[in-house]
Amino acid sequence: MNQFQRAFTSESLAEAWEIFLQDFPLALWDTVYVTVLSTFFAIVIGLPLGMFLVAGDEKGIRPMPRLLMRILNMVINFLRSVPFLILIVMVIPLTRLIVGTSVGTTASIVPLVIAAFPFVARLVETSLREVNPNIIETAQSMGATPIQILLRVMLPESVPSLVSNFTLAITTILGYTAMSGAIGGGGIGKIAIMVGYNRYKYAVLYLAVIVLVILVQIFQNTGSWLSRKLDKRLKH
Amino acid sequence: MIELRNLSKSFMTSKGSVDALRQINLTIRDGDIYGIIGMSGAGKSTLVRCINMLEKPSEGSVIMDGRDLSTLDEKELRSMRRQVTMIFQGFNLLMQKTCLDNVMLPLRLSHVPREEARARAMEMLQMVELPDKAKSYPAQLSGGQQQRVAIARALSTNPSVLLCDEATSALDPRTTHQILELIRDIHTRMGITVIVITHQMSVVQEICNRVAILEHGTVMEEGEVSEVFSNPRSDATRALVYPEIASAIFNEEDDGQRVRLIFNGAPAARMPLIASMAIDCGILASIQSASTRSVGGMTYGYMTLEIPGGPDDLARAVNYLRKTPQISVQADVHYSMKEGQA
Numbered sequence: 171m172n173q174f175q176r177a178f179t180s181e182s183l184a185e186a187w188e189i190f191l192q193d194f195p196l197a198l199w200d201t202v203y204v205t206v207l208s209t210f211f212a213i214v215i216g217l218p219l220g221m222f223l224v225a226g227d228e229k230g231i232r233p234m235p236r237l238l239m240r241i242l243n244m245v246i247n248f249l250r251s252v253p254f255l256i257l258i259v260m261v262i263p264l265t266r267l268i269v270g271t272s273v274g275t276t277a278s279i280v281p282l283v284i285a286a287f288p289f290v291a292r293l294v295e296t297s298l299r300e301v302n303p304n305i306i307e308t309a310q311s312m313g314a315t316p317i318q319i320l321l322r323v324m325l326p327e328s329v330p331s332l333v334s335n336f337t338l339a340i341t342t343i344l345g346y347t348a349m350s351g352a353i354g355g356g357g358i359g360k361i362a363i364m365v366g367y368n369r370y371k372y373a374v375l376y377l378a379v380i381v382l383v384i385l386v387q388i389f390q391n392t393g394s395w396l397s398r399k400l401d402k403r404l405k406h
Numbered sequence: 407m408i409e410l411r412n413l414s415k416s417f418m419t420s421k422g423s424v425d426a427l428r429q430i431n432l433t434i435r436d437g438d439i440y441g442i443i444g445m446s447g448a449g450k451s452t453l454v455r456c457i458n459m460l461e462k463p464s465e466g467s468v469i470m471d472g473r474d475l476s477t478l479d480e481k482e483l484r485s486m487r488r489q490v491t492m493i494f495q496g497f498n499l500l501m502q503k504t505c506l507d508n509v510m511l512p513l514r515l516s517h518v519p520r521e522e523a524r525a526r527a528m529e530m531l532q533m534v535e536l537p538d539k540a541k542s543y544p545a546q547l548s549g550g551q552q553q554r555v556a557i558a559r560a561l562s563t564n565p566s567v568l569l570c571d572e573a574t575s576a577l578d579p580r581t582t583h584q585i586l587e588l589i590r591d592i593h594t595r596m597g598i599t600v601i602v603i604t605h606q607m608s609v610v611q612e613i614c615n616r617v618a619i620l621e622h623g624t625v626m627e628e629g630e631v632s633e634v635f636s637n638p639r640s641d642a643t644r645a646l647v648y649p650e651i652a653s654a655i656f657n658e659e660d661d662g663q664r665v666r667l668i669f670n671g672a673p674a675a676r677m678p679l680i681a682s683m684a685i686d687c688g689i690l691a692s693i694q695s696a697s698t699r700s701v702g703g704m705t706y707g708y709m710t711l712e713i714p715g716g717p718d719d720l721a722r723a724v725n726y727l728r729k730t731p732q733i734s735v736q737a738d739v740h741y742s743m744k745e746g747q748a
Binding site: 302304305307308309310311312313314315318322323326327329330400401402403404 | 458460483484485486487488491492494496498499500501502503511512514515516543544545563
């Protein structure tokens, strides 16, 4: 009998179920807490940054010095290309500075935000670039300032697109939380790796995966529903 | 009064500099409904965007009530743009905002308090006869209704000039008529100067008092609408006045001999041309296709006649038509017979 067959004997299933009932409620809470907070902070930083990227572009509504934009784009691309596991280690000093410790559930929020905000900034950038340029020109023809165009025209016009992109962000961040479980972050991912993988309790691993899949489904469906609901271009 | 003086605009492209406008000189008086007409690519859109400085002219100046607009700073430009508002071919309403919010937008942008802006916006929606659509979203409205909301929005800041950039080009003829009617009505009521950019001669005919013909970035003709259209002096004008000529093509598959008449400002409306040819020559011509229009009592357009019989009859018909007094007819003879040409 190999390890995988052993994972699904009635005993190991019973054991997994016990672990599930005992540890999963807290782990689920940790995962949701970390995911939601990280997404929130990633949006707090990424949204203005994305707006700046669009407005400050060479052909944007308020062009900024080209060098500044180029540096900004390089930094974002750099952060986007560092593998998440390595990023966690790289930002340990910063995590200590902000949270006081570099291990644990709350501490994992720092690397998550740093990994996610450049991603969110790019998503915001795409959403804002989708806004019909004629509408931006119309706002200019009304005498709107660049800030007014951003806040009163581009942002409201791209709400449905932003919501579906933020949904993408939150599901991606949820995936990252599982990785942060590998080095001390709490949550479902931690149980999957610590118990399911390291202690060969594969039934627990699969249970964890099922819970994560359900979570992603819930986030995704809620996000898609909200985006559709908010889109006034659809007649309903 | 708006004066365009030696206005030029060129764009830098990868293939070098392209002149969109060349040395434009126009005067638009207060209270005019001024048409600027031209084919696509003539530079109309660039011209209208120079008037509110969405495009900065490369050379020359736009002078509005004695002020050279190119000397204005950003802040002055923005307040000028509340006086020179614009409507567009694509309506350009905010799709995620209600009609009321759309009409309120220019007011809110200039920091008018919310309640005051709302009252003014409702008043504007009433003027365009859509008060019941205040809470609707643009997607729930027809094209004509959307343009009405856009007009309400453009007028909410009580401007002195309204720029219409192909404002009716996306609408069907009936709706076009209604929108033009509304613009004319507003012009009368508010005494606003209207500048109409279009490629449709019918639009100019319907509401404009003056017109400029634009081609390749140059003004070909300018003046009172009746004058310019009744006596077109440039090819560009003629092409606009009777576009059918350019597109009228003989069907080469059909047998028969035909004569094409081109009415280039002929008083032909009261001439029983075909009947008199039947009596005088005994040629019973039939009309294959015709498209004529009357501008200032003159006829413009073309007519294709099929002439029965042989080459002799055709020659007689052509001679007869050419001799017809009081009518300037360019007779074009086309054969599409398999026997070859006579």
